[in-house]
Amino acid sequence: MKRTLAVIFAGLLSATPLAAQSVDDFPSKPMTYIIPFNAGGESDISARFQQAEWEAVTGQQVVIQYQPGAGGAQAWSQLNSLPGDGYTIMGINMPHTVLQPLAGSAGYKTEDLTPVNYFHYTPNAIFVTKDSEFKTLADLVDYAKANPGLVTFAGSGSNSANNLAAVQFNELADINTTYVPFSGTGPSITAILGGQTTAGFNYATSGVSQGDAMRMLAVASDERLPAFPDVPTFKELGYDIVGGAYRGVAVPSLTPEPIRQKISDIVTEINHRPDFIEKMESAGFVLTDIGYDKMDDFVAARIKEYTAGAKALGIIK
Template sequence: MKTPTRAIATAIAFATLGVGSVLAADFPSKPIDYIIPFNAGGESDISARFQQSVWEKHAGKPVVIQYMAGAGGAQAWSKLNGMESDGHTIMGINLPHTVLQPMIKDVGYKTDDLTPVHYFHYTPNAIFVPKDSKFKTLKDLVEFAKANPGVVTFAGSGSNSANHLAAAQFNELAGVKTTYIPFSGTGPAITALVGSQTLAGFNYAPSGIKQGDAIRMLAVASEERMPAFPDVPTFKELGYDLVGGAYRGVSVPKGASDEIRKKVSDLVAAINADPEFREKMEAGGFVLTDVTYDKVGAFVEGKKAEYAKAAELLGLKKK
């Protein structure tokens, strides 16, 4: 009796693999739903819109962008694995958010529950102030912060995000105490900054292009000055060893086959190599990366070790 049972199980397994391969071969067979776990207007949205402009050229099918904001992205990420896993539903994914959030508290998902397939760009952190701010330089802001502990408020994209981490690192390096105000995404954070609801913002560099003269960038956390902002000094130039930002990519539901995961990664890589897309991204202050599906695992493991130290810096306790 055991042999027929084993034979039936093997046949079912091969049949399932066969169906998965057929689905992957036909991918994409319909429009792809691209879920952004933040509000419209932030860097995740901007880069997705740039991708959308060349998506059909590379995929043969269009992409539909949707939003599922809440809890700094956690609301969407906690629901990802319950969605269709045929590759036609993908979701934006961010580091350090998806490492720090579940490291600190129960947010409805764990880092290892998620299935990132490609990280395609990086945005350095930067300090901004409203155009009419009395802070003309970073030195001005630091001097004020030292004389007025806790009074300088930074608008940023979510708790336990790259912005939040940068603000904590800056406090330590500059010997100041500031107050970080988390918003549900870059869009609302920048709106608050432009409206002078906070004295400053720890946001991502591309915001400096989108907002134009409405805000002023005091320093950027890149290794070298960015081509899009040649007049903005790096923190390192100003004596602060602060380099960092957010990595963004796409994830699929955990049930997606390896073939589908690779197909999505290959599609994102093709878009990343598209000259039209690259020009828009680089002019917008984004730094392109290509962490493909075969490299994602090691990349995330490295970031997990790096961000473990960040939890202590943020004054947060691991759950």
């Protein structure tokens, strides 16, 4: 027994430099980046922008795969069953990953997830088609008041930032509208353009990706966005609505701490590359730099904020 333990101990000692070396060399092969939504949404667009920079930063390619379902919950519930070697990462969104578990049927808990970097933020916005009878937010509100329940909003999943914004808007505007969840921004935009819903509570970035096909009536930011200088904020129009979605990168729970930090550092480095900044800001994204070392405090603050939001959604009392 003593000899066996000695051999094991010696093996562990000899493995330490190799482990350190593997972190220094990480990544040494292509990586898989899972997007838990359909193609075409903000998670996909921002990941594609990252993909163009990933090889320049790491020397390795990243391959994007899609695993849509249940507003992201299908993929997040399976994240920790994936290999924890750092070569599989997954897109992660808030408030989805706080609100969904509070609803009780997500298949995962917020604390089960391991985000390593939140690299951008997208404010909510209301959209209609370019040919819509609603030219302003006031037009839409007046119609909703005259026709309770008839105005429908397409959005990116149940218990999402879009869903929360729609509930807040109903309360502040004293109207009754119907929120229709889809499995991501892409399908919800398709519904708006196809006339399946009256309007959409989506993210401001959709205004860039769809060009003149849609009209943005208001945006839930503190100030007007540079990409949309003519679009008023909800605050300007008398509604105290500021919010949207944070998006980042998560890893399986078995991923070692040094690899978690390394992936976070890669994302941060990409976030500071001029071409990436230009693409993201031109597309309506707001860049953030919430790395792994800041993650605990950031997530704790968002849980407190979104738990209050969950009461507005009726998820909890």
